Amino acid sequence: MSAPETAREETSQAGKPVLEIRNISKTFHLPGAEAFKAVDDVSLSVHPGECVAIVGESGSGKSTVARMALSLLRPDSGQVFLEGRSLLDMSPRELRTRRLAMQPVFQDPSASFNPRRSVWSSLRQAIAQGTTPEPDMRARALELLSQVELRPPENYVERYPHELSGGQRQRLAIARALAPRPRLIIADEPLSGADVSIRAQILNLLLDLQAQQNIAFLLITHDMLVARALAQRVVVMHHGRIVEQGETEQVMQSPREAYTQRLLAAVLDVDLAPPPTPTPTPASPSAPPDSLPNKARSA
Numbered sequence: 001m002s003a004p005e006t007a008r009e010e011t012s013q014a015g016k017p018v019l020e021i022r023n024i025s026k027t028f029h030l031p032g033a034e035a036f037k038a039v040d041d042v043s044l045s046v047h048p049g050e051c052v053a054i055v056g057e058s059g060s061g062k063s064t065v066a067r068m069a070l071s072l073l074r075p076d077s078g079q080v081f082l083e084g085r086s087l088l089d090m091s092p093r094e095l096r097t098r099r100l101a102m103q104p105v106f107q108d109p110s111a112s113f114n115p116r117r118s119v120w121s122s123l124r125q126a127i128a129q130g131t132t133p134e135p136d137m138r139a140r141a142l143e144l145l146s147q148v149e150l151r152p153p154e155n156y157v158e159r160y161p162h163e164l165s166g167g168q169r170q171r172l173a174i175a176r177a178l179a180p181r182p183r184l185i186i187a188d189e190p191l192s193g194a195d196v197s198i199r200a201q202i203l204n205l206l207l208d209l210q211a212q213q214n215i216a217f218l219l220i221t222h223d224m225l226v227a228r229a230l231a232q233r234v235v236v237m238h239h240g241r242i243v244e245q246g247e248t249e250q251v252m253q254s255p256r257e258a259y260t261q262r263l264l265a266a267v268l269d270v271d272l273a274p275p276p277t278p279t280p281t282p283a284s285p286s287a288p289p290d291s292l293p294n295k296a297r298s299a
């Protein structure tokens with residue numbers, strides 16, 4: 001793919017979804033067990049700069065959809081289009097190139113780094129997939145570390161994964177995802193491994209990336225608060241099917257389906273209740289442990 005070709009395609013893609021999933025299904029066959037339909041006729045789209053969250057209980061099929069979108073798993077039926085091109089119809093070579101536009105971030109950053117590779121080595125490998133010339137790679141690695149607020153970047157670039165905290169490793173995972181300048185990040189439970197204070201920081205980082213770099217996100221989460229903070233639209237999955245989807249606030253404020261109402265009742269009863277009439281108190285109460293930062297909350 002030449003640069004003008006890519007630029008032409010980007011222009012012709014303006015306003016179109018960066019990711020479009022059409023009617024995908026997946027059945028797993030395990031020896032000695034009945035066939036299990038994990039994903040059943042799921043369709044959704046993500047537009048440039050938009051964050052769409054797939055929410056649902058454990059086992060509802062969210063990660064299986066993400067894996068099919070990332071082309072890590074082939075659907076039994078249906079189609080996945082990345083920037084208008086069918087992933088299932090691409091040659092392995094074309095898939096390798098095109099897939100750079102879509103990068104994953106997974107839940108457990110420890111598992112996704114080679115313990116013998118330094119931060120520089122991991123980032124260099126990711127940067128090398130893109131178009132950055134060799135002499136500029138070090139500067140790009142430092143820039144990426146700054147973008148994910150591992151500052152000053154010189155303090156981190158020669159470290160090894162075990163020399164980083166869990167939150168810092170997740171930032172590094174995000175830096176690595178940003179390296180090939182993706183248009184879409186598919187993040188599967190990116191906050192689940194982090195404790196409460198780190199969750200808020202990573203969440204704000206993801207919000208900043210969305211706002212500043214116009215990167216689209218497909219966010220997989222069981223946590224309605226995280227979906228509410230980050231996503232403009234939510235897709236609710238239950239037993240492999242989409243039971244409800246729409247604008248986040250609309251779904252959260254007036255869910256149509258009983259299943260969505262149950263999910264919300266489990267986590268949002270405090271947050272979505274009308275604010276109590278303020279009564280003057282001598283000191284403001286401390287934030288509840290699961291609360292999100294103001295910036296995230298107002299998103």
Ligand SMILES: Nc1ncnc2c1ncn2[C@@H]1O[C@H](COP(=O)(O)OP(=O)(O)OP(=O)(O)O)[C@@H](O)[C@H]1O
Binds near residue numbers: 038058059222
């Ligand atoms: N490779 C596989 N082989 C067999 N069954 C699988 C496989 N991958 C997933 N499943 C099953 O498919 C169902 C959906 O799994 P999936 O991981 O997509 O759910 P999820 O909503 O992401 O759940 P969680 O939030 O716990 O990760 C589960 O019942 C799971 O056990």
